Amino acid sequence: xxxxxxxxxxxxxxxxxxxxxxxxxxxxxxxxxxxxxxxxxxxxxxxxxxxxxxxxxxxxxxxxxxxxxxxxxxxxxxxxxxxxxxxxxxxxxxxxxxxxxxxxxxxxxxxxxxxxxxxxxxxxxxxxxxxxxxxxxxxxxxxxxxxxxxxxxxxxxxxxxxxxxxxxxxxxxxxxxxxxxxxxxxxxxxxxxxxxxxxxxxxxxxxxxxxxxxxxxxxxxxxxxxxxxxxxxxxxxxxxxxxxxxxxxxxxxxxxxxxxxxxxxxxxxxxxxxxxxxxxxxxxxxxxxxxxxxxxxxxxxxxxxxxxxxxxxxxxxxxxxxxxxxxxxxxxxxxxxxxxxxxxxxxxxxxxxxxxxxxxxxxxxxxxxxxxxxxxxxxxxxxxxxxxxxxxxxxxxxxxxxxxxxxxxxxxxxxxxxxxxxxxxxxxxxxxxxxxxxxxxxxxxxxxxxxxxxxxxxxxxxxxxxxxxxxxxxxxxxxxxxxxxxxxxxxxxxxxxxxxxxxxxxxxxxxxxxxxxxxxxxxxxxxxxxxxxxxxxxxxxxxxx
Amino acid sequence: xxxxxxxxxxxxxxxxxxxxxxxxxxxxxxxxxxxxxxxxxxxxxxxxxxxxxxxxxxxxxxxxxxxxxxxxxxxxxxxxxxxxxxxxxxxxxxxxxxxxxxxxxxxxxxxxxxxxxxxxxxxxxxxxxxxxxxxxxxxxxxxxxxxxxxxxxxxxxxxxxxxxxxxxxxxxxxxxxxxxxxxxxxxxxxxxxxxxxxxxxxxxxxxxxxxxxxxxxxxxxxxxxxxxxxxxxxxxxxxxxxxxxxxxxxxxxxxxxxxxxxxxxxxxxxxxxxxxxxxxxxxxxxxxxxxxxxxxxxxxxxxxxxxxxxxxxxxxxxxxxxx
Numbered sequence: 001x002x003x004x005x006x007x008x009x010x011x012x013x014x015x016x017x018x019x020x021x022x023x024x025x026x027x028x029x030x031x032x033x034x035x036x037x038x039x040x041x042x043x044x045x046x047x048x049x050x051x052x053x054x055x056x057x058x059x060x061x062x063x064x065x066x067x068x069x070x071x072x073x074x075x076x077x078x079x080x081x082x083x084x085x086x087x088x089x090x091x092x093x094x095x096x097x098x099x100x101x102x103x104x105x106x107x108x109x110x111x112x113x114x115x116x117x118x119x120x121x122x123x124x125x126x127x128x129x130x131x132x133x134x135x136x137x138x139x140x141x142x143x144x145x146x147x148x149x150x151x152x153x154x155x156x157x158x159x160x161x162x163x164x165x166x167x168x169x170x171x172x173x174x175x176x177x178x179x180x181x182x183x184x185x186x187x188x189x190x191x192x193x194x195x196x197x198x199x200x201x202x203x204x205x206x207x208x209x210x211x212x213x214x215x216x217x218x219x220x221x222x223x224x225x226x227x228x229x230x231x232x233x234x235x236x237x238x239x240x241x242x243x244x245x246x247x248x249x250x251x252x253x254x255x256x257x258x259x260x261x262x263x264x265x266x267x268x269x270x271x272x273x274x275x276x277x278x279x280x281x282x283x284x285x286x287x288x289x290x291x292x293x294x295x296x297x298x299x300x301x302x303x304x305x306x307x308x309x310x311x312x313x314x315x316x317x318x319x320x321x322x323x324x325x326x327x328x329x330x331x332x333x334x335x336x337x338x339x340x341x342x343x344x345x346x347x348x349x350x351x352x353x354x355x356x357x358x359x360x361x362x363x364x365x366x367x368x369x370x371x372x373x374x375x376x377x378x379x380x381x382x383x384x385x386x387x388x389x390x391x392x393x394x395x396x397x398x399x400x401x402x403x404x405x406x407x408x409x410x411x412x413x414x415x416x417x418x419x420x421x422x423x424x425x426x427x428x429x430x431x432x433x434x435x436x437x438x439x440x441x442x443x444x445x446x447x448x449x450x451x452x453x454x455x456x457x458x459x460x461x462x463x464x465x466x467x468x469x470x471x472x473x474x475x476x477x478x479x480x481x482x483x484x485x486x487x488x489x490x491x492x493x494x495x496x497x498x499x500x501x502x503x504x505x506x507x508x509x510x511x512x513x514x515x516x517x518x519x520x521x522x523x524x525x526x527x528x529x530x531x532x533x534x535x536x537x538x539x540x541x542x543x544x545x
Numbered sequence: 546x547x548x549x550x551x552x553x554x555x556x557x558x559x560x561x562x563x564x565x566x567x568x569x570x571x572x573x574x575x576x577x578x579x580x581x582x583x584x585x586x587x588x589x590x591x592x593x594x595x596x597x598x599x600x601x602x603x604x605x606x607x608x609x610x611x612x613x614x615x616x617x618x619x620x621x622x623x624x625x626x627x628x629x630x631x632x633x634x635x636x637x638x639x640x641x642x643x644x645x646x647x648x649x650x651x652x653x654x655x656x657x658x659x660x661x662x663x664x665x666x667x668x669x670x671x672x673x674x675x676x677x678x679x680x681x682x683x684x685x686x687x688x689x690x691x692x693x694x695x696x697x698x699x700x701x702x703x704x705x706x707x708x709x710x711x712x713x714x715x716x717x718x719x720x721x722x723x724x725x726x727x728x729x730x731x732x733x734x735x736x737x738x739x740x741x742x743x744x745x746x747x748x749x750x751x752x753x754x755x756x757x758x759x760x761x762x763x764x765x766x767x768x769x770x771x772x773x774x775x776x777x778x779x780x781x782x783x784x785x786x787x788x789x790x791x792x793x794x795x796x797x798x799x800x801x802x803x804x805x806x807x808x809x810x811x812x813x814x815x816x817x818x819x820x821x822x823x824x825x826x827x828x829x830x831x832x833x834x835x836x837x838x839x840x841x842x843x844x845x846x847x848x849x850x851x852x853x854x855x856x857x858x859x860x861x862x863x864x865x866x867x868x
Contacts, residue, residue, distance in 0.1 A: 047631070047632040047633070048555065048630065049630045050665045050671070050674075051672050054669065055664070055668075059818040059819065059820065060821060060822055060823040061820070062824065063814075063818040066664075066806065066823065067664055067667075070663075070706065071557060072557050073556075073557040073558040073560065073561065073707060074562055076557070076559060099764065117565065148576040149576075149577060153573075154573045157565060158572075158573065160565070165794060165795050168791075168794075172792060172798030172801035172802075172803050173792035173793060173797065173798055174566075174792070175562050175707055176559055176706055176808075177801075178803065179801060181824065183763075185764060186802040187767060188765045188766075188767050188768045188866070190866060190867065191868050335672075337624045338629050432764060433763075433765055434762065434763045436762050465821075466820040
């Protein structure tokens with residue numbers, strides 16, 4: 001309990017606006033220790049459990065195509081994309097080139113939806129926080145980004161629905177189609193589907209991406225190869241200066257978003273989008289070479305090839321029985337009562353994914369747009385692969401931050417809309433979209449993709465014609481997972497540390513950090529005073545120590 | 546103005562994402578033009594911390610009038626009835642749901658999970674999920690079969706995985722504008738305006754169904770035929786308006802070649818996803834569909850099917866959805 005003396009170390013906050021943070025999906029509690037206004041420690045606590053992996057045991061091998069998209073309504077198409085590759089590799093299917101193109105288009109369109117929807121509905125409205133009322137152009141920020149009524153919010157949120165109209169043309173609906181099946185896709189598009197898809201994407205590119213967000217063409221933006229280029233771009237002319245992107249870049253720096261939220265500085269992308277002719281017979285071994293957006297691990301200094309066999313899930317601080325450190329093919333999901341778990345020092349429903357980096361041991365790795373764009377900076381890309389040095393330069397020259405993470409995500413809109421257009425043009429409508437597979441009774445598969453918010457993977461073991469084990473490792477687990485067996489904090493836990501909180505009763509800075517990861521969680525922050533141990537927030541969730 | 550609170554239990558946020566796809570009216574239109582006062586929403590709410598908690602407490606105590614309580618996701622009761630698998634704002638979410646539902650003028654269960662448990666309640670239902678007033682087809686659910694909101698209404702179920710955005714916006718507008726009592730509900734408490742017709746109603750494949758011509762495989766195979774006979778489509782057995790009010794303004798699953806999985810019905814996912822049941826029509830003696838279109842019987846169905854096959858014109862055996 002707080003003592004009279006300790007309450008004097010910080011003024012009692014009058015307006016306690018701390019948690020739930022909201023505007024992320026699911027339930028996360030975040031506990032923070034503050035020392036003189038600076039975050040000195042952090043614990044992320046996922047507080048909801050549904051048990052999808054338990055449901056999948058013993059079910060039809062294809063059950064993951066229906067069940068896993070329902071893990072997340074925001075990246076359900078990404079769940080479908082990796083679930084189908086887990087089966088393609090397990091059943092050793094043939095996937096016609098058209099089917100790969102359609103899968104790529106659908107996955108890209110889901111991400112294109114997510115970019116503006118996340119920016120306007122989830123992230124940017126925090127810039128209207130009263131903490132920033134003293135900054136120049138605050139009134140303009142409120143005019144544009146205020147929820148529901150902002151002049152950019154409303155079209156940003158509504159136009160975000162356009163790219164997934166393209167998803168619906170191929171998959172029937174978004175969210176929650178299951179139209180990708182082992183051996184291809186269920187649809188066989190017609191000329192009008194493709195023409196309409198092109199027209200919809202063009203409309204979205206013109207009306208939102210170029211007119212509203214950039215104030216310039218996609219091609220002009222993509223000329224930016226360094227962080228200095230980006231900063232110069234923002235001051236190049238009035239159109240760019242006054243665009244949502246120009247205003248955001250300027251205001252974010254005033255608000256200090258380039259100064260905190262760095263994270264662990266090590267990154268993982270499992271990669272996504274396959275070059276159709278290189279992945280007609282999907283295998284785990286052939287995956288890296290067939291990827292367009294590459295897989296890579298960047299340990300802070302050097303790149304390493306991604307190998308799924310180096311992935312482990314640590315449960316030392318997670319609400320599961322025992323203290324496991326297993327590859328997902330051998331993974332276990334055996335939940336315990338959180339009340340019991342707390343007694344064992346456990347504090348989250350998320351497991352802690354770790355990657356065995358050669359020569360460095362098991363490391364936490366940040367996933368997401370920034371990680372993908374760092375992977376894109378690796379030299380020696382094959383002709384079909386993406387090479388893009390911009391964000392490797394950004395983390396080297398400016399350092400990772402909330403702002404750099406946000407910009408990596410927005411940057412991808414320009415890249416993916418061009419890819420989607422290229423794939424639409426490549427469809428051969430008279431060719432095949434599906435090759436009926438042999439449904440082998442035994443097999444092991446691995447499928448992975450990049451959801452908007454990061455690497456998303458399935459490991460499946462099929463035995464006797466049914467699922468023996470199914471493990472899903474989500475980007476949220478990579479980013480918000482708790483400490484591991486040796487006490488190393490997860491990437492998001494690390495990224496809170498060192499942040500200065502202006503007003504402990506309204507730690508909007510923590511909202512920025514959490515939402516810059518776009519973790520699928522409803523966050524709840526507990527702010528503790530490091531000197532007194534007194535909880536500043538009166539709004540606690542769960543039992544925390 | 547109608548005060549609306551929207552919370553998520555064991556949810557994927559898919560219904561929220563679907564809702565945000567709405568146009569005419571859009572989600573923003575509801576707030577600015579249609580008198581919806583959205584007090585808080587997990588993905589859209591501005592308030593954090595104690596300000597958010599104050600909103601919940603004022604609603605739960607009756608200090609603030611709660612006109613519409615929208616709940617998305619299952620009510621999680623585990624472990625052992627404690628609800629600790631889903632904590633929210635200091636307490637098990639189930640405790641908030643009980644108190645808020647008791648204060649609400651109208652309660653809306655949005656999506657399968659909130660209506661009847663949905664996918665998370667699939668065998669073995671690991672965290673003891675339940676819908677607001679049903680568990681699968683069993684009446685009762687979390688609030689009990691006798692539950693009535695302050696306006697005397699049972700929970701209004703808007704099922705689907707996810708629900709179509711228009712189903713949501715139009716029901717919210719109806720309730721907010723005082724038409725809640727005009728909403729006729731079916732025996733599963735779904736608004737009949739959206740759930741009287743079948744998923745098949747308006748399906749572009751219905752002429753193939755008429756002449757019992759099957760799609761034999763996916764991909765290029767879906768340029769022809771009906772998905773009911775081989776690929777497990779539940780369109781003739783499922784109540785929804787998916788082919789009357791198209792998805793994302795463009796299409797529907799069955800139009801795109803994906804079998805309807807029956808996601809507006811309490812049994813979804815059907816057959817508990819047992820081996821051999823996914824995207825495969827369940828049959829008797831290898832030929833006769835085990836489940837036949839609603840309202841008919843096997844003898845009538847077989848007689849009709851035999852006659853239809855004989856009557857099938859040549860075009861009914863050809864591709865129709867061609868390049």
